[in-house]
Amino acid sequence: MISKLLRLFFSNPFLFLFVLGLLIYVIYDTYYTANSGSHLIPINGVALIAGVIFESKRITNRWLIVVIIGIVSFIFAFAFLTLIDDPSLNGGHGLVFKLNTSIRIWPPIFLVLYFIFSLVFYKYRIIPKLTEGITLLQSIAVIYWVIDYGFITTNSFFMQTFLVIGLLFSLYSIFHAFTNTHLSNTHKLILSVWSSIIMLLFALDNLHIIDQPAPVENTANLLQILYLGVQYFLLGISSIYIIQNFIMLFRFLPRPGKFFNSKYFSSIRKLKDDHIYRYSDEQVPAIHSLICILFIGSIFFLNYYYQIVPKQFIIWMAFVTFPFIVMLYNHLIGRKNYAYLLLLFLFISCQNKAEKIGKINPDNIKLSQVVSDLTSEQLEKIKDIHEAFAEVDKSSLEQTITDFKRDLHPENEIEIWMQMAEAYKGYLSKNKKNLDEKNEVFKLILSRSMMNSEEAIENSNLKYLSKKEAQEVLSFYNDAPQPLIVE
Template sequence: MSKNAQRNINLLLIFIGLLVLALTSYVGYRISSSDRRLIPISVIAIIAGVIFEGKRLSDKWSTVLLTALASFIFSFFAFLPGKREHGYNFENHIEAFPYWFIILFAIFSIAFHGDKVIPKLTEGITLLQSIAVIYWVVDYGFIDTNSILLKSVMIIGLLFSLYSVFHAFTHAILSRTSRLTLSIWSSIIMMLFASDNIYRVYQNEQIENTADITHGLYIGLQFFLLGVSCIYIIQNFIMLMGFLPGKGTFFNAQYFRDLKELKGDHIKRYSDRQVSILHSFFCVLFTGTIFALNYHYQILPRHVAIWIVFVTFPFILIIYDIATRRKNYS
């Protein structure tokens, strides 16, 4: 690279830096002088969650900081007027600004970390998810619906759930077709829970308005966990939406090439190893007990109970395995 080209790049970077600094200062001024709460603490909790998960995926803080910086810079596109926007309102764009950052940070993290973002699935995981979705349907009261469409969807979901139960409790070979089917089913369940979780979390009052610190921390934790899951929500969304043809790939050769690659990603992320039937039985016993108690006594909101089970069960299984091995050795 010539000296003139390097100089021009340096000047461009300086200009972009000064522009970003000026825009940031102005946005900060408008936030501080506004009568509205433009960026609530709940949004900051989501940002903290997505950055926390970004660091867990990355080995270096420098990568996280560069990802955050790139996301921050590109987030200023949020201030461009929309095509259907009638009357530009700068404060409305400030409210959208942090969500741009969250989405871009998640997308860049997916691009940078590839396979790390696509967790390996097993028969045990899809069994756990299937039990959770059955509990979710029952607890919502959907089984009492009169809607033919909703009943049809539930029947299809039940068949997929029974398919995952069949594989968890038998030694049936996990063929490419089976792994593809179970991986797609897992993505559908996680997108369903993600949508419900987002809706339920945003039904909470603002953290700033809570009556006591304990309740505020409880709500803040829900927003933080939502931030942690953002990367995986977007990844599952991408892995599902890829099955739909795009504007320029409406069932053409490119679409089928992309479809083949997407199917390969789904199959690759699903393990072909059989899980222990004993573990499957323990999964049904543990999750069934937790969900039954929560359904009867309404201890926790259903979305919180589901995500707690998702987080805790793998650790309980590890403890169970360690205890079993010690017993066998003794």
């Protein structure tokens, strides 16, 4: 048993340092509470920090970052108190006082350092990924939010104007969720900005829980304590995304040094790319959109009518439960779950692990035997595919036909390659490229057929195409990714 713990310790010592620090704090705080009647860090503060640490570990996948930021922030707090302490006044403060005060002021320092570190080193990991499904959920939620607050009865002209604009954006997202309209860069930009606006509204609405009149532990009702603790925990999880979405909106505003000059417009172009890059090309099936409106709409209506729980909580619950409804639906009809709902929403961040997708060495793949016959129509399609990729794929037509015959379901594979060929020809019809660039275009589209756009760009190791050009290439391919299944 001891040997196993030692092996685990040496394999991940920073996790043990984190746990050790937590245990030391719990023991010391228990002693302090028994003598003073209050915690050094209120339970709501602990829940908030717990949410931040949870999300920090998910983003960085390393306990090292959490431990280092925690230690540095505490040292900074203690050093600051030591620096401002004046020994000439009553002999200064003792070590215990400094220690206790350092613990009290540690949380905000930790949060500031964590946010700065995340924004600098993990910018693209903390930009919430979006799909049509997410913007649909957000639009339904914000409509409910507006109605529940009673904003629709306002007589203010400005408020009415904002409501009309918001309704138009919501209808725009609903339109995209129910149609196969091509997600051009302009559409992605509009939907991404609208998502950021919604998240900012929800963030402002939820920040009031930080300013509670009393710590959570002073609440008499145990369920209320649990409810508030969960809210703080979720606020901690979503805090970095709240800040990131605020920045993605704030950067549109002119400011000193960037007041409608070349620097400003250059910054705007980069910001647009960030908005476009985070929006997935994957389009939502209309049936999923219908289920979303019926399910989420019913929950919001019942809560509006009966006022069961606060609107903020029911919005979070709806966003947590709906993906399971979609997964259940897909399971019942025998469809794969492609996880188009990447719920990095205001209240929660989670990863869909329904499918485990890994990378394998192509040299380890063994070709199967010929198992299928092809129809004349399928052969004609294969000829078109071969002709489209002739410059970048040197396989003969006979070899290409044989490769399709190895597939148990050649029709599905042919359709995927037909979509790839259309995307390839569509991009090159508008952009003249040399052979090296064409090879990268082909490689990008091939990767995109098996993964989402972000992963395809990362996986392709581009040398000739810029990120913006790669995004334009992938804008021509809108089918859901079909990972290679190796049995």
